[in-house]
Amino acid sequence: MTKRVGMEVSIAVAEAVKLADVDVVAVYPITPQTHVVEHIADLVVDGELDAEYIPVESEHSALSACLGSAATGARTFTATASQGLELMQETLYVASGMRLPIVMVVANRAVSAPLSIWGDHSDVMTVRDSGWIQIFNENGQEMVDNTICAFRIAENQQVLLPVMVHMDGFNLSHVIEPILLPDEEQVKAFLPTNNYPLPLHPSKPVAMGDFAPPFIFTEARWAHEEALRNSKRTIVEVWDVFAKEFGRQYKPVESYRTEGAKTLLLTMGSFSETAMTAVDKIREEGLSVGLIRLRLWRPFPFEELREALQGIDTLIVLDRALSTGGPGGPVASEVRAALYSQNPRPQIVSFVGGLGGRDITVENFETIIKRGMEIAKSGSDKEFQMFGVRE
Amino acid sequence: MQNLNVFAPRLLEKAEAFSPGHRACIGCGEVLAVRLAAKAMGKNLIMVNATGCMEIIASQIPNTNWNVPWIHTLFENTAAVASGVGSGLKVLMRKGRIPQEEINVAAIGGDGATLDIGLQALSGAMERGHKFLYICFDNEAYMNTGVQRSSATPFGASTTTSPAGKNSFGQFSWKKDMPAIAVAHNIPYVATACPSYPFDMIRKIKKAQTFDGPSYIQVFSVCPTGWRTAGDISIRLGRLAVETAVFPLYEVENGKYKLSMDFPKLKPLTDYTKPQGRFRHLSPEVLAQIQEKVLQKYDELKAKTALDEVKP
Numbered sequence: 001m002t003k004r005v006g007m008e009v010s011i012a013v014a015e016a017v018k019l020a021d022v023d024v025v026a027v028y029p030i031t032p033q034t035h036v037v038e039h040i041a042d043l044v045v046d047g048e049l050d051a052e053y054i055p056v057e058s059e060h061s062a063l064s065a066c067l068g069s070a071a072t073g074a075r076t077f078t079a080t081a082s083q084g085l086e087l088m089q090e091t092l093y094v095a096s097g098m099r100l101p102i103v104m105v106v107a108n109r110a111v112s113a114p115l116s117i118w119g120d121h122s123d124v125m126t127v128r129d130s131g132w133i134q135i136f137n138e139n140g141q142e143m144v145d146n147t148i149c150a151f152r153i154a155e156n157q158q159v160l161l162p163v164m165v166h167m168d169g170f171n172l173s174h175v176i177e178p179i180l181l182p183d184e185e186q187v188k189a190f191l192p193t194n195n196y197p198l199p200l201h202p203s204k205p206v207a208m209g210d211f212a213p214p215f216i217f218t219e220a221r222w223a224h225e226e227a228l229r230n231s232k233r234t235i236v237e238v239w240d241v242f243a244k245e246f247g248r249q250y251k252p253v254e255s256y257r258t259e260g261a262k263t264l265l266l267t268m269g270s271f272s273e274t275a276m277t278a279v280d281k282i283r284e285e286g287l288s289v290g291l292i293r294l295r296l297w298r299p300f301p302f303e304e305l306r307e308a309l310q311g312i313d314t315l316i317v318l319d320r321a322l323s324t325g326g327p328g329g330p331v332a333s334e335v336r337a338a339l340y341s342q343n344p345r346p347q348i349v350s351f352v353g354g355l356g357g358r359d360i361t362v363e364n365f366e367t368i369i370k371r372g373m374e375i376a377k378s379g380s381d382k383e384f385q386m387f388g389v390r391e
Numbered sequence: 392m393q394n395l396n397v398f399a400p401r402l403l404e405k406a407e408a409f410s411p412g413h414r415a416c417i418g419c420g421e422v423l424a425v426r427l428a429a430k431a432m433g434k435n436l437i438m439v440n441a442t443g444c445m446e447i448i449a450s451q452i453p454n455t456n457w458n459v460p461w462i463h464t465l466f467e468n469t470a471a472v473a474s475g476v477g478s479g480l481k482v483l484m485r486k487g488r489i490p491q492e493e494i495n496v497a498a499i500g501g502d503g504a505t506l507d508i509g510l511q512a513l514s515g516a517m518e519r520g521h522k523f524l525y526i527c528f529d530n531e532a533y534m535n536t537g538v539q540r541s542s543a544t545p546f547g548a549s550t551t552t553s554p555a556g557k558n559s560f561g562q563f564s565w566k567k568d569m570p571a572i573a574v575a576h577n578i579p580y581v582a583t584a585c586p587s588y589p590f591d592m593i594r595k596i597k598k599a600q601t602f603d604g605p606s607y608i609q610v611f612s613v614c615p616t617g618w619r620t621a622g623d624i625s626i627r628l629g630r631l632a633v634e635t636a637v638f639p640l641y642e643v644e645n646g647k648y649k650l651s652m653d654f655p656k657l658k659p660l661t662d663y664t665k666p667q668g669r670f671r672h673l674s675p676e677v678l679a680q681i682q683e684k685v686l687q688k689y690d691e692l693k694a695k696t697a698l699d700e701v702k703p
Contacts, residue, residue, distance in 0.1 A: 068475025
């Protein structure tokens, strides 16, 4: 039976992992991810989840152990953040290149130095091109739902790719929210047993991870590219089935109060909820502004985004990461690239803010929107605006 | 012993888990060791292979020499991958998704993958107690990348990153004692082996698989290319390494040391170093220093061994 509970989001994610009846969990502690794996440990020792729990000695080994277990056909989960994701970097490419359907929750956090345990999207952006499916979430309910959906997407025989489910550190990982925990039987029906097509087993020897000389490497990369691009179809299908079964609909690009708006704000992750409140307030002032929430970061939803932005004059993008010495906000940069071929195309104003756990309040968002509109009109010689920085 | 030689082939498994046609150098001691190890481990095996010569010479798309399920991922994570493979099999058997049977998990890597870059992952996997066999094929340097020093390179050996020159006699540090590090993890079985003594090696590998936990075997693997030796003396060099006590053969079962063979009189170190280009530059003084260290280490090893278990 579906239960409505008040629960810390990290704990709810662990409950979702239990509902997914995961087989192997390899873990290494890092703030702000630890509550997820601590609660999974409790579930395993209390016999509520029948899984092998491997408390490894580093994040590199966490994902490496996942490579091994996913290769045997076991449903495999891990979670990490920040430096942990950095240490995994090398293994991330192996997971996707070898088409191993691992699910990983990333509690997004800044990257050192200076040391910061607080949230932003710097860690995600360093693994942007690692070939994983990447889904962003705004609240605890979305984390639960998309953790469950992630397994169905990853293990789909047309996909067979690892999935990162992003959860903003602290802003999401450590807050207590009302959450609908889906019914176990319903999840079981939604999520069939993992049926990895060519598992490691002596009954049918396979060689995995052979090395590719130049005559085949490009084709291997292209096959991966096609698989990742085509996965969008499956992702959308899974979200549609989920909506039918559980009544909550997710889309690659989601809109909020965009009707009639010539100016749109674009955000990713938990700040979108604050942005919604700001949009409500600004609409009350008579300005017609709406919000675009980018849910699917990889594969990048080019068509959906172009469609959502049709007919607008100004797009204001808030990034929680900085492409240092480059174009500023990575999301803004990609959105610009996606719209460059469009005619007409909107003015794009890029803001970078909310770094290393600094909050962006409703008032801040109002400021961003208003300043963004001014800059769109007057123009700016800067690639991006560093919001709230003391120079 | 002579009779045993005549009948030796009959004592070996005929089937080749590692088939011919690989690209290893002529006289490669490591590939011989891998082939023997694969024979010893049998068909019910999943092999996890670190990056290195053995991956490069045996797994170029679209070919493979492996007749058992095989996975290669990276250089330093082999033991961690093996722990994942073992855990995956365990839970799938428990949940009835694959048949309940004994499937051996083995991880193999060179000395660089084991003693240097992969030491942490190996330490973690040993400490956690996964049931798997880790075999380090020790050819005493990074051979796949062109003979660079590792922490397994012996004192005085000239490599491309510890070259002998006007101000250097080559490798400046003593070989890391990896078997002792493995023993310190309180794992049930640690051994050293050499393909020049195939039956001893096969026995140890088979024995290692019987323990319900991690086991570690370090296999001395002569590398004609990296050591600058003739390709037809690899077996002899392996024997000389043992007969001079440069690489003594022993096993450690649940912490108890046992020499696999002892010699009434050890051969002099120079019998072993002389045919090798990597030691050719060494002065008599440095050779004497190494000889002294070899004997000292051997005495230390013998001291750990129960005397009554030593067979001459």
